[in-house]
Amino acid sequence: MPSSPLTQLALPHVASLHAYTPGLQPTEPGWVKLNTNECPYPPSPRVAEALRQEIGADGSSLRLYPNPKSSPLRAAVAQLHGLREENVCIGNGSDDILNLLVRLFCSPAAAAGFLFPSYSLYPVLVAIQDGRSEVIGFDRSMRLPFEKIAASTAKAFFLTSPNAPTGVAFTNADLERILATFRGILVVDEAYVPFASENAVPLLARFPNLVIVRTLSKAYALAGIRVGYALAQPELIGLLDRVRDSYNVNRLSQAAALAALGDPAYYEALIAKVKATRDANLARFAGPRGWFTYPSQANFIFTEPKNARGESGPAVAQSAYDFLCRRKVLVRHFPSHALTASFLRITVGTDGEMSALNESLDAWLKTPLA
Numbered sequence: 001m002p003s004s005p006l007t008q009l010a011l012p013h014v015a016s017l018h019a020y021t022p023g024l025q026p027t028e029p030g031w032v033k034l035n036t037n038e039c040p041y042p043p044s045p046r047v048a049e050a051l052r053q054e055i056g057a058d059g060s061s062l063r064l065y066p067n068p069k070s071s072p073l074r075a076a077v078a079q080l081h082g083l084r085e086e087n088v089c090i091g092n093g094s095d096d097i098l099n100l101l102v103r104l105f106c107s108p109a110a111a112a113g114f115l116f117p118s119y120s121l122y123p124v125l126v127a128i129q130d131g132r133s134e135v136i137g138f139d140r141s142m143r144l145p146f147e148k149i150a151a152s153t154a155k156a157f158f159l160t161s162p163n164a165p166t167g168v169a170f171t172n173a174d175l176e177r178i179l180a181t182f183r184g185i186l187v188v189d190e191a192y193v194p195f196a197s198e199n200a201v202p203l204l205a206r207f208p209n210l211v212i213v214r215t216l217s218k219a220y221a222l223a224g225i226r227v228g229y230a231l232a233q234p235e236l237i238g239l240l241d242r243v244r245d246s247y248n249v250n251r252l253s254q255a256a257a258l259a260a261l262g263d264p265a266y267y268e269a270l271i272a273k274v275k276a277t278r279d280a281n282l283a284r285f286a287g288p289r290g291w292f293t294y295p296s297q298a299n300f301i302f303t304e305p306k307n308a309r310g311e312s313g314p315a316v317a318q319s320a321y322d323f324l325c326r327r328k329v330l331v332r333h334f335p336s337h338a339l340t341a342s343f344l345r346i347t348v349g350t351d352g353e354m355s356a357l358n359e360s361l362d363a364w365l366k367t368p369l370a
């Protein structure tokens with residue numbers, strides 16, 4: 001399609017740009033929504049209370065700009081991780097932080113590296129600023145290709161751990177092995193790490209080229225409030241502060257995040273519940289169903305459906321996906337690549353939602369076309 005004069009005024013790389021494809025957010029009620037790794041439980045009740053307080057009787061506080069550095073929140077995050085405020089930068093979601101890192105380290109001449117499959121936003125952020133992407137593929141084992149990462153010339157390498165969409169987590173020993181050879185910035189995107197058994201924070205003191213990215217969207221049940229953060233050495237945090245919007249996190253989001261971080265007991269129970277539901281369902285997929293399923297340390301399950309004849313593959317996954325959709329159970333299917341096309345990614349929901357999912361999968365197995 002020839003582009004219009006208006007589009008031609010935009011920078012040339014924008015013409016060929018494909019926006020990120022978010023998971024569906026249906027607006028009508030009645031869906032069992034297991035497609036975007038949101039938390040099935042509400043945030044701490046302190047969050048709603050803090051929001052009401054921040055708004056006050058007449059919303060008058062909203063006249064005023066927010067704290068430009070989100071300083072109270074930086075202090076709370078630092079305390080949570082045993083770090084100092086200088087080690088923390090707050091973002092408008094962790095996507096904001098990831099974007100700032102690409103802004104800092106990536107250009108047509110300086111590549112950003114990442115693995116495939118992993119979080120599909122990285123290539124989009126790189127393309128937005130006309131940067132160069134260096135993509136290293138996993139094989140079906142989903143083990144880290146250490147030699148290829150060591151040989152990478154990327155200025156910044158984005159590693160998702162636990163990985164999406166597989167749920168496979170990498171150990172700190174794995175990360176140390178990368179950090180021993182890789183000279184660029186290693187960004188470890190720990191969006192799902194509250195559901196995992198290990199995290200990279202203990203490595204920060206020893207590796208100045210390590211950046212950890214976290215979000216409150218998943219484990220803190222605050223996807224709608226858009227708060228994430230970076231943990232790194234003060235020098236790197238200073239670079240992030242140079243390139244971020246001066247008021248990048250609004251007043252309500254700062255208040256909500258502070259309240260959530262102030263209720264660790266609530267979240268400890270919430271995370272334990274999600275993990276228990278995950279593990280029960282992992283056992284069911286891998287056991288009685290006999291479906292190949294990666295060992296997940298996240299709040300989702302990446303499983304390869306088998307139909308009644310014991311077949312798997314892209315068409316089988318599509319059939320299961322379509323059947324679930326017709327029953328208003330929404331999961332995620334990534335049909336465009338061989339490593340993902342025969343799988344479904346299923347967010348861990350409540351026990352009731354997982355029962356609905358499993359009943360629908362049983363019904364799918366009984367259909368003649370499955």
Ligand SMILES: *Cc1c(COP(=O)(O)O)cnc(C)c1O
Binds near residue numbers: 095160191214
């Ligand atoms: C969900 C997710 C994010 C985005 O988090 P936000 O804070 O909501 O922007 C970042 N990285 C990965 C791997 C994710 O799955």
